[in-house]
Amino acid sequence: MTDAAAQAAMKRAIEIDALADLELQAADQINQSVQTAAPGSAPIIEAQADAWLVRANAYTQAATADLMRVRAVDLADASANVKSGATNTTVLFQQLNNLLNHR
8 A cells, every 4th residue: 555544544453453452362361360260249240241341342443443444445545546547637638738739
């Protein structure tokens, strides 16, 4: 990708992916800690709920990163189309100018 906005979006997507991976690791660690604690106690139920919340946030961030990657590709494509259009316009202008100068 050559477009700065597309590159920035892709970079943000990669950073969000890394954050989502860390949150999934944290949720797994919370769940492992819960496995060794006394079942049915209030702290255990709260810890399990926290683990599910962290996991849900991680999945949401992973989905957001995927959307940002799609948007980055779309931005790069739109940028390429604009650049191509500008090039075509310049070529057309030069050809018209040459045509008018030959008369």
